[in-house]
Amino acid sequence: MTAILSSVHARLIASALLVLSLGTVAVAQEENGKSFVENFDSMDRSFWYVSDGWNNGPHQNCTWSKKLVKFEGGQLQLGYQEGKAGDRNYSCGEIQTKGRYRYGTYEARIKTATGPGLNSAFFTYIGPTDKKPHDEIDMEVLGKNTSQVQLNQYISAKGGNEKLVDVAGGADKAFNDYAFVWEPQRLRYFVNGKMVHEVTDPSKIPQNPQKIFFSLWGTDTLKSWMGKFAYNGPTVMNVDRMAFTALGDKCQFPESVACLSN
Template sequence: MTTSKSHMRVFGLVSIALMSASALPQVGLAQDAQSTGASFVDNFQRLDTSRWYISDGWNNGAHQNCTWSRKQVSIKDGMLELGFVHAKTGERDYACGEIQTMKRYGYGTYEARYRTATGSGLNSAFFTYIGPADKKPHDEIDFEVLGKNVGQVQVNQYISAKGGNEKLAPVAGGADQGFNDYAFVWEKDRLRYFVNGKLVQEVTDPSKIPTNAQKIFFSLWGTDTLSGWMGKFAYSGEPATMQIKRVAFTAPGEKCLFPESITCKLD
């Protein structure tokens, strides 16, 4: 774990870790109930509010230079768009977008097709997370494209708040220049990460594989302080946008849900 990464985790990467229980969507806390989220494909023709909760009105701590705002979450041209814009919101001078599932999901295949934002100091993230606000340990599985180098994506996982499993994988042509497919297959004894169908990381050490069911997140945020990790923040003067065309979860043992799914090709 880098110093910057460690510093960020102290304050919490995602909003759920710092929200009060009363501010969270009112869903059951039992893992058995939460880990049965059914397989789905969402092509974002609309924002299904029975599936997605929009983060709104808070930030994650001193490292984050924007406030989550529902105004930065929209559906446009059949895609989900998360924005980052210079607009005084709450305690911050910038506003940014995040969504998270209402349900938790366990072992299975997680896939998303998206184009990341452009800009040093920004983080375009697709990940799963659960933590103390949900009365669970901090478990997490990440894809994060850092604006300082959009030619690569960082994969990582946290188990009971312990990380240090970062690996960088190339994204040909740049993650902000076109749509790419990111996927991970989470099993009890194996975790595999894929970029555009290519295996980029395989984890088989049980101590480095999360066990708690998690919520699915997409987020776009910035920093003024974590420049060593995310790059020096430099707002271009124009809004930045992360665009998501598709996300899917396939439960273990189920057939692939769409032709491009990595589950159609894996054993």
């Protein structure tokens, strides 16, 4: 429960700090919703926003740094490394879409970072910064046990929907495909093309359009959730491909979960 509450507080703190970093609250944008495939050949700054110069609160032991977000060799690379940054002794990477998305298929091919106390995350989020309730859909690999991915949803800042699912061979040993299909009355999670969890309770399915995030960060304090932090040298979370396929659109590549029959 402590980890759940800390995570909720973390998102709220992150929202407040993002407002401060930008100097003003941006005018709420309309839902984008257009299907796309991102192969990470080059960074489009009009599409992606790179977190830089702040952290998400006392639980986070690293400062977001644009230097640790790279589009290189057809992959997104998010780094974590030792080095004084702001009031933290480590730096880490996060990227988010500027546009918002809702119903459809979200999928990413990821090789996660290694190390206890680290979190390699693929998720959607919206919250108070955008004058919206805190809604979120998570697929997170905790470095303390990279043989599993944690699934979760927040609806109006209420979480507690965690489920752990196995990742054969280890999420940090090779690329694996992670996906979720978000519909008004159903949310399905997939790992390597196989459905591993289905949510049909409307009270546990977000409804607000959200931004898409990738992040790699660490903690000294959330030990019961993420494990006792131990720095074993620089590490990287790699994303080989990311795609959003709007509900009703044709699938965009052969391996896409959107190609499966509903």
